[in-house]
Amino acid sequence: MMKPSLPKGIRDFLPVEVLKRKYIFDTIEKVFRKYAYIAIETPTMENLDTLTGKYGDEGDQLLFKVMNNGDFLRKSDAEAFKEGDSLRFASSISKRGLRYDLTVPFARYVVMHQNDISFPFKRYQIQPVWRADRPQKGRYQEFYQCDVDVVGSESLMYEAELVKIYDEVFSELRLEVEIKVNNRKILAGIAEVSGLSDHFMEMTVIIDKLDKIGSEKVVEQLQGLHISEDTARGIISLIGAKSLDELSLAFRDSGVGQAGIEELKTFHSYFDLLECNNKVVFDPSLARGLSYYTGCIFEVKSLETEMGSIGGGGRYADLTSNFGLKDMPGVGVSFGAERIYDVMEELGKFPEDLSIAPDLLFVCFDQAGHLKAFQYCAELREKGLVCDVYPDHGKMKKQMKYADSIGVKYVGIIGDEELASGTVMLKNMRSGEQDAVIIEDLLMKIRMDYLNADSFKI
RNA sequence: GUGGUUGUAGCUCAGUUGGUUAGAGCGCCUGAUUGUGGUUCAGGAAGUCGUGGGUUCAAAUCCCAUCUUCCACCCCA
Numbered sequence: 153m154m155k156p157s158l159p160k161g162i163r164d165f166l167p168v169e170v171l172k173r174k175y176i177f178d179t180i181e182k183v184f185r186k187y188a189y190i191a192i193e194t195p196t197m198e199n200l201d202t203l204t205g206k207y208g209d210e211g212d213q214l215l216f217k218v219m220n221n222g223d224f225l226r227k228s229d230a231e232a233f234k235e236g237d238s239l240r241f242a243s244s245i246s247k248r249g250l251r252y253d254l255t256v257p258f259a260r261y262v263v264m265h266q267n268d269i270s271f272p273f274k275r276y277q278i279q280p281v282w283r284a285d286r287p288q289k290g291r292y293q294e295f296y297q298c299d300v301d302v303v304g305s306e307s308l309m310y311e312a313e314l315v316k317i318y319d320e321v322f323s324e325l326r327l328e329v330e331i332k333v334n335n336r337k338i339l340a341g342i343a344e345v346s347g348l349s350d351h352f353m354e355m356t357v358i359i360d361k362l363d364k365i366g367s368e369k370v371v372e373q374l375q376g377l378h379i380s381e382d383t384a385r386g387i388i389s390l391i392g393a394k395s396l397d398e399l400s401l402a403f404r405d406s407g408v409g410q411a412g413i414e415e416l417k418t419f420h421s422y423f424d425l426l427e428c429n430n431k432v433v434f435d436p437s438l439a440r441g442l443s444y445y446t447g448c449i450f451e452v453k454s455l456e457t458e459m460g461s462i463g464g465g466g467r468y469a470d471l472t473s474n475f476g477l478k479d480m481p482g483v484g485v486s487f488g489a490e491r492i493y494d495v496m497e498e499l500g501k502f503p504e505d506l507s508i509a510p511d512l513l514f515v516c517f518d519q520a521g522h523l524k525a526f527q528y529c530a531e532l533r534e535k536g537l538v539c540d541v542y543p544d545h546g547k548m549k550k551q552m553k554y555a556d557s558i559g560v561k562y563v564g565i566i567g568d569e570e571l572a573s574g575t576v577m578l579k580n581m582r583s584g585e586q587d588a589v590i591i592e593d594l595l596m597k598i599r600m601d602y603l604n605a606d607s608f609k610i
Numbered sequence: 611g612u613g614g615u616u617g618u619a620g621c622u623c624a625g626u627u628g629g630u631u632a633g634a635g636c637g638c639c640u641g642a643u644u645g646u647g648g649u650u651c652a653g654g655a656a657g658u659c660g661u662g663g664g665u666u667c668a669a670a671u672c673c674c675a676u677c678u679u680c681c682a683c684c685c686c687a
Contacts, residue, residue, distance in 0.1 A: 155660080157660090157677090157678075158678095160677085160678065208685090210611090210684075210685055211685090211686095213611070214685085253687090281687090283686080283687090285685080286611080286684095287679085287680085288680070288681060288682080289680080289681070289682095290686095290687075291686075291687075292687090295687065296687090297687070357685090441685070441686070460686075460687075461686085461687070462687075463687080464686095464687075486687070487687085488686095488687035490687070492687095515645095515646085517644095517645065546644095547644090548644090548645055548646050548647090549643080549646070549647075551646085552646050552647035552648090553646095553647055553648085554647085555646095555647065556647040556648055557647085557648095563646080563647085565645070565646075567645055568645095569645090577645085577646090579646075579647090581647070581648085584647090584648090586646085
């Protein structure tokens with residue numbers, strides 16, 4: 153016998169966990185649909201060349217590759233094998249991979265189906281993705297992403313709409329968050345006025361760590377890009393700006409910086425018309441690693457717990473040009489469902505009445521009772537009651553113990569007396585009380601109990 | 611990918627400087643109770659000590675490798 157196990161970083165889910173996860177997904181999906189986004193799905197596997205080169209070298213390392221079928225060794229790159237070049241050899245025996253995120257497959261989808269969809273195209277997608285990352289807190293090799301994007305429009309109306317969607321979902325989940333907003337053009341402006349335009353990516357990676365490693369370390373690392381300490385400190389003060397006005401003076405010689413300010417002002421002209429429950433703050437230090445963002449960027453942090461970001465997104469000017477379609481701007485955000493789950497679990501924010509237990513379980517003593525229970529159960533199911541029949545008659549203790557362990561709210565006992573009188577001995581498993589109820593009244597009796605007592609909430 | 615950490619019964623964990631037959635609690639099964647669960651009592655089943663090597667008269671215990679867990683870094687949701 154083999155010991156059962158799972159590959160690292162991936163998980164099973166118990167019924168109660170599935171229920172909680174569904175609660176999160178359903179909440180998110182409901183809001184997506186309300187804002188007129190529609191669902192699409194893309195396959196688990198993509199061609200490897202669709203995925204490679206889109207996430208940087210690090211991303212390529214983290215792609216799960218699927219080995220070719222058939223006599224793949226014959227066609228493999230023997231030279232790469234001899235040289236011990238894993239990456240090159242792998243690509244010679246693997247032409248497919250598991251999707252790494254939902255955005256790149258979406259870009260591929262938009263290009264392939266451009267004649268079948270109308271723009272602006274508002275889509276959402278809730279599906280698992282896979283990364284061969286080393287697992288740790290809030291980080292798994294298989295996890296769900298919940299993406300909403302709109303492609304085919306440059307309107308900053310959508311930025312406002314997406315921030316509102318964040319606010320609405322997290323309000324619904326009763327999580328207090330801070331939604332950070334910035335614009336890549338602000339960062340480009342900072343790079344420009346600091347003489348770092350050629351090291352833009354490196355600069356953003358460093359300043360993104362500001363709240364993690366502190367300003368001194370950031371200054372130190374920025375100087376590694378061959379700028380003076382004064383310039384580095386200048387960058388710190390720019391990304392510490394609290395308002396757009398503070399930046400506009402600094403950006404008087406930076407066209408891109410000014411464009412960033414304009415975009416954020418336009419964003420606000422829409423966004424300020426909306427009611428929001430959560431804090432939405434301008435944070436010039438927000439960078440986001442993904443290189444395809446070109447305009448506004450967003451990140452959501454939980455205010456109640458120490459968790460990394462639980463959502464992020466932004467605008468990209470030309471996501472689809474990789475696949476041969478120009479001038480297709482888009483903007484989108486993603487919800488980190490796994491981390492949201494962990495945060496909600498930690499804070500005890502799941503609703504108390506999420507229940508996986510049936511309303512009623514029939515138990516009985518002999519075959520005649522069992523058949524009657526089976527019949528009653530079918531009738532009650534027709535009327536919408538979630539009920540079940542214990543599969544074996546006989547040992548009452550065993551049946552009751554099962555009823556208790558699944559948390560069922562009522563047990564219906566059927567024995568000789570009940571058969572003779574057309575009743576069911578209805579036992580309330582919370583209170584322990586029981587009464588003989590004629591079968592016609594059973595459903596009503598249960599419904600009345602439900603209305604009168606909230607004792608059924610777990 | 612780098613560094614650290616963890617693994618003993620279904621679960622949570624004890625297990626002394628290496629030394630008889632590896633323990634506990636919970637859970638599970640049986641009975642006290644042949645029409646009643648969640649309480650109590652009595653009894654019982656259950657472990658190749660992650661896996662593979664090595665050292666030793668002797669290894670859960672020491673050494674090496676490997677897998678896994680969790681954590682930090684890199685990066686990210």
